[in-house]
Every structure is written in C-alpha cells, then in structure tokens.
Amino acid sequence: MQSSHPASDAITVNNLRKTYRIREGGSWRGKTREIVALDGISFSVPKGQIAGFIGPNGAGKSTAIKILSGILRPTSGEVQVNGLVPWTNRVAHVARIGVVFGQRTQLWWDLSVGEGLALLRDIYGVDPERFARNRARLADALDLGGIMDQSVRQLSLGQRMRAEIAASLIHDPEILILDEPTIGLDAPSKLAVRAFVHELSRDRGTTVLLTTHDMHDIEALAERVIVIGHGRILADSPFEDLRMTTLSERILELDFHGTPPELALPAGAVETSRAPHSLTITFDPRQIPAPALVAHVGHLPGLDDLRISRPSIEEIITRFYADHAA
C-alpha cells in the first residue's frame, strides 16, 4: 500500500490562519472581537508518518484538526491533504480520510456495531468484498468479535473506542486523524489502541495525525511531535529530540513529618517549591542521575516519602510558550 513516491507528503499546511469573531457579553448587538486561533502555521507530514500534535486546550489544535478534516474553512493559508484542498471539495476529501473524535461517537447508538459498520459501507460506497475483508481484519485486530451484535449504547468506553476506530477505517482511508483516542480509557484499552495504531502505520502505511493530552500516547506512537501554543508552532521535532531537551527534566517530591530542612543540592537540581511539610526539587538526570539524587536526600531527618515524576505535557507546553513568547 506504500506509495511509489515515498518522499511525497500526505499533508501540507502553509501559513494557515484562522480567526473567529466572537460577540462580547453574549448579546446580539454587542461589539465583536477577533480571536486568533491559528496564527500562520506551516508543516507537512510525509506519507506513512505518525505525527503527534500536542498543545494545551485553546492552543488551536482543534481548529487545525477541523480545517484538515474539511469541516472548517480557514481565514487564509494553503492546505493540501492527499492532494486535495479539504474545504473546497468536502465530499471527495472526507471519503479519503478517517477521523476519530475521542469524545463523540460516529456510530449509531441504537444500532449494533455490525449494523453501523454496514451503514458506513453504504455511506462510503465500499464494495462488498472489500468491506468483508476489512471488517474481518478490523474485527480481528481490534478484538470486536464479541461485540459486533451488541448495540453501541451497551458498550463500555473501551469497547466503543475500538469500534469507533474500526468505523473510521472501514473505507481504507490514506490518512487517519485521531483526536484524543485514548481519553477516559482504562490501561488495557489504551495499550490495545496504541498497539493497533502502531501496526496500522507499519503494515499499511497509513499516515496518522494524533492529538492527545496523554504523554504515553506520544511516547508509544509518535515519530515526530508538533507542539502548538497560542496558534503558533512552538516546536516541530523528532520525539527523541523533544525528550532530550524538555522531557529529560524530572520532578522529585519529598514529604516530611516536620518542617523540611534546608539543604544543599548537587548541580543540576533546584528546589522549586516549599510547603510546611513538603519540598519539590526539579532536576536534570543528565547532570544528576535520579538514584544519586535520591541517595543524596535519602538520609534527611523527618523524611516520610518521596516520589519522582515527569512534567506533564501541559507543563512542558506552558514552559515552551514562556520560552518562545516574545
């Protein structure tokens, strides 16, 4: 299924801008104000790549996803997806992409999964043989055998998400857009979704654009990460680079049963906050490995507990924004 032009891009975005007009105070005659959702972003995704698209709420992610999906027209800029401009020919465009919105269903609540897939076959005009093949393949890969005859209403969130992913792929889209595909899922379901997306990309060469708030999704899947904040691209790099620069940072939290003592920290570690019974230290494991730092603080009087964590994606992006804002 790989294209004969491996270098060609599945998605190209050039200087994309979108501004919304909102009415202030919510009244009918109130003044309108312009909100810039996308402030001239450019990127391209080669065929077959899994690109993570991350950023805090309100960063412009959803706007970009909507434009790429053909359901929103930008204010200016150029976009080509599979060689088509999404918003000028919605019907031709959406026939060639698959989209999963984690929080919305595309199946029919009152129909069974199997009935819903059959209806999608007719909506997309998938020929019966191809449909039977895809259905069998997806049922196997996403473990849908037991739920084909259940109505969507009765499915658990994890089951529903697997059914949603099958529904978005029944017509063999060249590009799959996943918007928060693991939100609210339990750990086994998250793992199943990730494993499936990984195989899909490897075996079928499907291009995947993934938005998520879950750092583990990005770690497990994305070869490349585009960080968006306040309508601009803050970083666009291979995942490993992002990990090396920002994600390398760790946070050590210490709980005390008395007042935390004053302490001298080794190079690479900084005390970032102090509370009556706790202390937070941020450190760079390239300078001071976690075991060494733990050994350093382990003997402190009154120490009850300690935890090491990574900064959340929100924290990283907040910092990115702070670093990149003029």
Added chain:
Amino acid sequence: MTHTPRTLSALGLYRRMASASIVAQLRYPGTFAIQAIGNFVTTLLGFFGIWSLFRRFGSIAGWDIGTVAVLYGLVNVAFAVAETLGRGFEVFGGEYVRTGSFDRLLLRPRSTLLLLLGHELRLRPIGRFLQGAFVLIAGLWLAPHVQWSAVLVLPLAIAGGAAMFLGVLIGQAALCFITVEGLEVVNVLTYGGVEAGQYPLTMFGRWLRRFITFVLPLAAVCYYPALFSLNHPDPLGMPIWIGALSPIAGFVFLGVMVLIWNRAVAGYVSSGS
C-alpha cells in the same frame, strides 16, 4: 490506493438508513405502539372539537362539515408525512449543533440534507397519518359536491403540503446555526400551520390570510386544492382551477428552504460556530 467507490445512489442510501432507523425503533415495540396510539388519540381528540361544533350548528359561515373534514385530513396527512421524513431537522439543534455532532455529519462523504433525512424515518406519526386519512375520506363522503375526477388533485396537495412542512423543518434547522436550540417560535409554523390549515381561509383576518398564502403557502397546498376537489367556489373570489396547480407552491417553498440550508451550512463551515 486506487479503488473506484461503488457509490450507492442517494435513494439507495436513504433506503438503507431508513430501514436501519426502523430496525432501531422497533427494537422497543411496546414503546412504539404506545406512542403511535397516543399520537392517533391526541389528533383524534382535536377533530372531535371541530366535529361537535358542526353537530351543534350544522354549518358555519357557509362551510359544511364535509369540507372542513377534507381540509383537516389534508393538512394532518401532509404534516404526518413531513414529521416522518424530517425528524433529523426537528431535532437538529439539540442533537447535532449543541453536541457538536454536526461536525461528524460533515465528515461523511454525502450531502448533509440526505444524511439528516436518514437520521430517522419516524414511525410514530403514523397515528396522525391514519387519523387524518380517515377524516379526509369521511369528509369526501359527507361533502355535497365532490368532483370525483378532481379528487386526483388531493395526492398532489398532500405531497405539496408535506414538502411545505418539510421546508419549515429545514428552515428551523438552518436557524439553529444561529440560535443553537432552534426557535420555539417556528412551531407556530408547524403545529400552528396544522391548526390554521384545518379551517377555511375565510375564517382568518386579512394579514393572516396573506401570510398563509404568500409567505407560508398553506392555502396553496390545502385550501385551494380542497375547494377544487369539492367544486366549492372560493368566497374570496379566486378562480376554482387555481387549486389544481397551487400545491406546486409547496415544492417551491421547500426549494427555497433547501437553498437557505445550503447557505447556512456554508456559513457554518466558514465561521466554525
């Protein structure tokens, strides 16, 4: 990826969506039966009010019970057809715009009108339909000067009326892009239209007559075809043959609403709200 989609025709796809919706509705047959019977009884009670008036006074302002029954039957049958087809538009604000599901619809490679028509082929209005058809036939039985050849116009009137009411539902859905929940006020045109259509045009004041003739072509799909079929001259002086053609106005109205709908969808896609 070179596959030529064996795309189902719009009608074929509609048939598939409609049958899926019937399957879903009949999954709870008890609920469906109660709703359909309730629908039948409620509409029937409405007619008893009119019937008892005529039983008391014989005829009112020159209109006999037969003529009024034909009007009543026409408008209710037409509205029942529109309710059956147009459920997706009726619930559009609450189920599509407010929840954001309209975006989902736009992700499907089909016209939004077709997808919303396929939202549900609603069986419940069958109560109103049967009751209206029953009153219509009874009216033809009772009316003094039925033109049996002219009665052929009634199916056209029903189709035109259904088109008009469907147009109202589509217009109401288009308004939801602005008001989200849709304007309750539009119910004046649907349920109010059904009420108004049950009475001869002469019962209304001048401005209301104009409204239901020129804005909402209710008179064109009900009153004039009924007069034509019953060979009843129009007290307001319109030539009687008008009734054979006027139901076309219902289709014109639907066409205008479809244009407005397409404009509204284009506006939604460009504003994103």
